[in-house]
Amino acid sequence: ARGHDAQCTKTTVAILGGGMAGVAAAQALSNSSIDDFVIIEYQDKLGGRVHHTTFGKDKNGDPYTVELGANWVQGLGSPGGPENPIWTLAKKWGLNNTYSNYSSILTYNETGYTDFSALLDEYETRFETASDLAGTILKENYQDMTVRSGLSLADWKPKRDDMTAQAVEWWEWDWEDAYSPEQSSLVFGVAGSNLTFNQFSDENNYVWDQRGFNRIITGEASTFLKENDPRVHLNSKVTKISYSDDGVTIYKDDGSCVSAAYAVCTFSLGVLQSETVSFTPTLPDWKKTSIEKFSMGTYTKIFLQFNETFWPEDTQYFLYASPTTRGSYPVWQSLSAPGFIPDSNIIFVTLVHEQAYRAERQTDEQTKEEVMKVLREMYPDITIPEPTAFMYPRWSTTPWAYGSYSNWPPSTTLEMHENFRANLNRLWFAGEATSAQYFGFLHGAWFEGRNAGEQIAALLQDECANITDTSEACGNLRHYETLYGSSPLADYSVFDGWSVSSFYSSS
Numbered sequence: 356a357r358g359h360d361a362q363c364t365k366t367t368v369a370i371l372g373g374g375m376a377g378v379a380a381a382q383a384l385s386n387s388s389i390d391d392f393v394i395i396e397y398q399d400k401l402g403g404r405v406h407h408t409t410f411g412k413d414k415n416g417d418p419y420t421v422e423l424g425a426n427w428v429q430g431l432g433s434p435g436g437p438e439n440p441i442w443t444l445a446k447k448w449g450l451n452n453t454y455s456n457y458s459s460i461l462t463y464n465e466t467g468y469t470d471f472s473a474l475l476d477e478y479e480t481r482f483e484t485a486s487d488l489a490g491t492i493l494k495e496n497y498q499d500m501t502v503r504s505g506l507s508l509a510d511w512k513p514k515r516d517d518m519t520a521q522a523v524e525w526w527e528w529d530w531e532d533a534y535s536p537e538q539s540s541l542v543f544g545v546a547g548s549n550l551t552f553n554q555f556s557d558e559n560n561y562v563w564d565q566r567g568f569n570r571i572i573t574g575e576a577s578t579f580l581k582e583n584d585p586r587v588h589l590n591s592k593v594t595k596i597s598y599s600d601d602g603v604t605i606y607k608d609d610g611s612c613v614s615a616a617y618a619v620c621t622f623s624l625g626v627l628q629s630e631t632v633s634f635t636p637t638l639p640d641w642k643k644t645s646i647e648k649f650s651m652g653t654y655t656k657i658f659l660q661f662n663e664t665f666w667p668e669d670t671q672y673f674l675y676a677s678p679t680t681r682g683s684y685p686v687w688q689s690l691s692a693p694g695f696i697p698d699s700n701i702i703f704v705t706l707v708h709e710q711a712y713r714a715e716r717q718t719d720e721q722t723k724e725e726v727m728k729v730l731r732e733m734y735p736d737i738t739i740p741e742p743t744a745f746m747y748p749r750w751s752t753t754p755w756a757y758g759s760y761s762n763w764p765p766s767t768t769l770e771m772h773e774n775f776r777a778n779l780n781r782l783w784f785a786g787e788a789t790s791a792q793y794f795g796f797l798h799g800a801w802f803e804g805r806n807a808g809e810q811i812a813a814l815l816q817d818e819c820a821n822i823t824d825t826s827e828a829c830g831n832l833r834h835y836e837t838l839y840g841s842s843p844l845a846d847y848s849v850f851d852g853w854s855v856s857s858f859y860s861s862s
């Protein structure tokens with residue numbers, strides 16, 4: 356391969372993927388005066404899973420912009436406390452966004468409006484108890500369990516046929532994690548939500564900016580890249596990564612290659628699991644095991660536009676309890692609500708996991724029929740017109756993502772995750788899924804991208820990067836050849852990707 360490498364484009368750092376993590380990594384390099392890098396991106400634009408498209412039309416016949424991927428800034432920050440970097444960027448680039456008021460909700464079943472909203476408070480009380488248990492398990496290094504077990508121990512035990520309680524549970528758990536309580540780790544599910552919503556704040560702001568949410572990514576990129584910068588290789592599919600102590604060579608599907616001193620791979624967990632990108636030498640067991648250990652969730656938003664807003668105009672959310680199937684068209688969200696895009700007459704419904712895969716396998720027509728049936732059950736007294744526009748993405752089969760975002764299954768350990776995050780010689784990994792503290796979130800991708808960029812800059816400049824105030828971590832990341840059933844509390848440090856306190860109180 357050496358002879359072949361000689362024909363490759365040379366660069367100091369190759370950044371694989373131009374989403375939030377890739378752009379944050381490039382920016383960190385640029386801030387350290389390392390300008391010899393390339394960003395290799397599959398799509399024809401930067402942004403990755405922050406991804407919008409046009410949908411429907413307004414009064415003038417112009418299309419609206421809707422977000423197929425990330426939609427909320429989650430956990431904004433509070434005065435005196437740390438601020439979510441995505442919130443900082445949203446303010447900097449003037450993104451239009453509105454506070455999601457989760458109390459602005461009406462509940463329904465197959466007979467129409469049925470008030471079961473009191474169950475929301477009950478779940479939240481029980482969940483507090485389950486969260487305390489998660490804290491104890493983490494602190495004492497006890498064996499992890501499923502969120503289901505934690506909820507049951509906290510006396511939240513919905514019966515199999517109690518579909519309103521199941522809908523409430525879906526709204527509270529699955530809607531965020533894209534997996535059921537059975538499929539999620541209690542310790543890290545709770546820690547993840549704690550670190551975002553108690554460390555920053557419990558506010559979620561919905562971005563409806565008509566330029567698209569990725570404006571923060573293209574905007575930041577424009578501060579250190581030129582227009583049509585030759586360092587950005589768009590429409591470039593990576594098929595093979597060859598790594599060693601001397602450098603990394605990246606091969607693209609058009610036969611071209613880039614040879615770099617260091618590389619950062621920011622491909623999603625779904626892409627890594629799909630094995631559409633091969634590695635030479637083949638990945639060591641500890642890395643391969645860690646890639647298969649974590650789960651890639653799918654979160655599917657199904658958009659509808661009508662000639663009128665026939666649902667309550669001042670309400671943001673509508674929760675539907677299917678009489679037979681948990682998670683079947685449960686959460687509806689109105690974009691016609693005040694503060695969003697009034698008069699857009701757009702509403703969308705979200706599915707995750709099996710229900711998402713099912714819809715993604717169906718034709719638009721099949722899904723539209725099911726969705727319309729549910730709306731007719733929710734509003735039996737209204738003659739509901741056919742939608743004027745209907746559309747949904749298919750994340751589970753999108754070849755540059757293979758899913759939406761990652762989740763930690765039960766009985767995961769921080770050490771297992773550190774193996775997923777750790778570099779292989781000169782090849783580094785960054786992205787939403789490499790964040791132990793903020794996996795699944797856009798800010799997780801930002802922190803991890805910046806960290807990888809700073810670490811590589813430090814290695815190139817022979818310095819120790821000062822990534823946090825207390826950090827002494829620099830150079831190669833640790834990995835564990837042998838994994839035990841849980842990780843001792845002493846592991847919860849910057850050396851395993853855990854740079855803040857694990858214990859934030861919600862009070």
Ligand SMILES: Cc1cc2nc3c(=O)[nH]c(=O)nc-3n(C[C@H](O)[C@H](O)[C@H](O)COP(=O)(O)OP(=O)(O)OC[C@H]3O[C@@H](n4cnc5c(N)ncnc54)[C@H](O)[C@@H]3O)c2cc1C
Nearest residue numbers: 372374375376397403404425426427593786787796797800
């Ligand atoms: C439906 C959905 C809803 C979400 N909702 C939210 C939300 O409300 N709030 C929130 O904070 N987060 C949300 N997220 C998560 C958020 O979008 C991600 O955490 C974040 O965008 C991930 O950034 P990244 O840089 O790690 O990965 P990516 O954005 O996936 O970037 C990786 C890049 O690599 C490219 N790539 C992949 N394979 C190849 C290849 N073979 N060759 C070349 N390039 C390749 C991809 O095109 C992509 O641009 C959501 C995600 C989805 C999909």
